[in-house]
Amino acid sequence: MIWQLFISFFRIGLFTFGGGYAMIPLIEREVIDRRGWVAREEFLELLTIAQSAPGPISLNTSVFVGYKVRGLLGAVAAILGVVIPSFVVILIVAIFFANIRHNEVVDAAFKAMRPAVVALIVAPVIGLAGTLNLWLVAVAALVAVAVWWLGWSPIYLLLAGAAAGIAWSVWSARKEGRG
C-alpha cells in the first residue's frame, strides 16, 4: 500500500507541468476513480483545507491523501512521490543549464521567455481581482505597491491580513449577536 501510494503520486508529480491547479484533476482520477482511496465528498472538503493551508496545493493534497490511506508513513510516501520527479528533473536542468547558459540560441530563447513568464503571472492577478470587492482590490493594490516599491516583506502583510480578517469576523459576529 505504501509503495502503491508512492508510485501513484510519483506519476502525478511526473506528469503535471506548471504545477498547482493543473494537478487536481489528475489526483482526482488517480485516488478517487482508479484507487478508491478517498470518497469524492471527503476529497473535496479536504481540498478546501489544502487550498487555505500554506504550501503548494499538490504537496498539501498528497499529504492528506497519504495520511487518510496509511497514516504518517503514507503521508511521507505520497509527498516523496510528488517531490522526487520534479527534484530530479530540475537538478538535471540546473547541472546542464550552467554550461549552455551562454549559448547564443539559449540566450535568445530566454530573452523572449522572460516577458512571457511575467504575462503568465499577471493573468491570475486579473482573474483573482475579479473575485474581490472594490475595497479589497484597493487593499491588494496597496500590498502590491508596498512589496514592489517599498520592498516590504510579504510575510508581515500576510500576518496583518490574517489579523484583520479575524478582527472583522469577530466584530461582525458580535454585531449579529446584538441585533
Added chain:
Amino acid sequence: MIYLQLFISYLKIGFFGFGGGYAMLSLIQNEIVEQRGWITASEFADIIAVSQITPGPIAINSATYIGYTIGGIAGSAVATFAVCLPALTIMLLLTRFFLLLKSNRYVSGAVAGMKPVVVGMIAAAALLLMFPQSADEANFIDGWSWALFALTLLGAYKKVNPILLILFSAVAGIVVYM
C-alpha cells in the same frame, strides 16, 4: 553556514506560502533576490520559465534550482526538504483536526483576510520582474518584449496551455534575437 541559511530561507517560504505557487513567487523573490541577493531578477525569471516547462510546483522547482546554484546537490536537497517541511507538518495537523477547524470562525476569518494580500503579492511579483531595481537586470528589453508579453497574456486569458505559450516565445526569441 550556507546550508543553514538556505534551510531557514526556504522554511520561511514554505511556512508562509499561502495562496499557492504564484503567491509564493513574491516570498521567494523577497527572500532570495532582494534580501539574500543570491540571484538576480533575470535569473529569477529564467527559473520561473524553466519551472513552467518542467513537472512539479514552482516552489519545489525554485528550491531545487536555487539550492543547487548556491550549494550544489546538497544545497538543492536542503532547500527542497525545507520548503516541503511546513506543508507536511501543517497538513498532517489539519487533516487530523479537520472537523474542528472546518467551521472555525477565526480560521475562516484569517483565510478571508489573507486573500487580498495574496492577490497583491502576485501583482508585486509581476511588477518586480517588469521593473527590477537595477537596469541591467531588465526582463523587458525592447518592443518585442512587450509584444510577447501582450501575446502571452492574451493566450493565458484564452486558456492556452502555459507550456505552449512559453515554448512559442522561446521559438519567437530564437527567430527575433539570433
